[in-house]
Amino acid sequence: MANRWTNTLKDNDVTPESAYLNRRQLMAGAAAGVGLAGIGGQAQAKESLEPNSWEDITQYNNFYEFGTGKTDPAANAHMLTTQPWTVRIDGMVDKPGDFAFEDIMKAMTIEERIYRLRCVEAWSMVVPWNGFELADMLNLAGVQSGAKYVAFETLLRPEEMPGTRYRVIDWPYVEGLRLDEAMHPLTIMATGIYGKDIPNQNGAPLRLVVPWKYGFKSIKSVVRVTLTDKEPPTSWNKTLPNEYKFYSNVNPNVDHPRWSQATERKIGGGLFSQRIPTLMFNGYEEEVAPLYEGMDLVKHF
């Protein structure tokens, strides 16, 4: 069952980048006018969902398997071969096995989701993803009733991933979600950007996108998805346990030891780009706050 969630911004349903750019100019103009009139709130919310350019999205990446510099993934990810590609779905599922990427795609309905992406390093982007809901993919394998968490694993192929020659973290990269987070309609597996196949540096051929969590939760180039009843290990928690816990929800009120999370800077604004306030759950509070009702988000950061 696709299309469980739609953007509040209806005029985003266009795909070609030129159309986005036209709309961007329109919106920037409108926002400026509204700002002068002194009622910026509504317009600002819209403004912040303007997608970043293809160049921003594909040339400023954290994908340490291809190097730790922001431009390393764009420079090195061409080495990655994504065909053939299979995703092993195992653990507490009815039909565990290796699912060919093509077979998954045939079974899924691709839709467009324009999401904010907030990196833990206090920068952000807006990305027009194409993909399908993770819930639909998990249902291909049939989630068993005892499952409580989903564990994810990125490909580890050192001959195609020069960054893995250094043990920056303990490879392969792993991540995890609670089952209700994984089944939430906002949680998708992205296979495209701007209607094109997702570039390697962005996590080809399919990557997780959880828009209310810091970017590192949205694990790239996924080869394995395991349903389990125990909280799975996550790479950054293993590397720096004091700095990263399991949830990693975007939260302007809980600072990371290295970066204040109160503000962020949207990529692509040039040398004089201004910081903007970070939103609770990255602006998806209405949709996801119920998942964490009664939880101490300062303790479970």
Next chain:
Amino acid sequence: MSLVDRINGFARKVPTWPLYIIYLLPVPWLLYLAQTGGLGREPIKALEHELGEIALQLLILGLTITPLRRYLGINLIKFRRMLGLLAFTYVTLHLAVWVVLDMNLLWSQMWADVWKRPYITIGMAGFLALVPLAITSNNASVRKLGAAGWRNLHKLTYAAVLMGGIHYIWLVKGIQIEPLIYMAVIVILLALRLPKRKAPQRA
């Protein structure tokens, strides 16, 4: 004439002022690149990184002067003040980029960062350690402090470089190789100026 003599002779002849200009050329060049997309999609961070890295390199170059003389007899001491002042200039620009372009003068957030983020705390300490050194990098101060006093004060350089190196190690995520290489070089250069231990006398 030996190579060392030739280097020393050449160093005696080269004036320092053109070197100031040459070493400051990266500043307009980086600003030009930042404006024209040459620093990538996020020019603010890129500029901050470049300036920080140049500052650290200059501080490290400053540390090579003493061992070069001590172990190889190469005398480049006349360039040491220049290296120090240039390093201070780059650290100051690095800090200015942080304050103005990166943090947009959000003073309360910056204040919190200085105390709460160890890598900022130690970077700031490194900067503060360099301030008295920059102020006293002139002949009048050397006279006023006396050679010994001046030399003692300028031992703060060692602390500043170490803090710069630690700052770099702490600010990267995970274990990355580049800051560790810088740190190794710093430690070696500092070890080279430890007083020579007298060889134990054989009975």
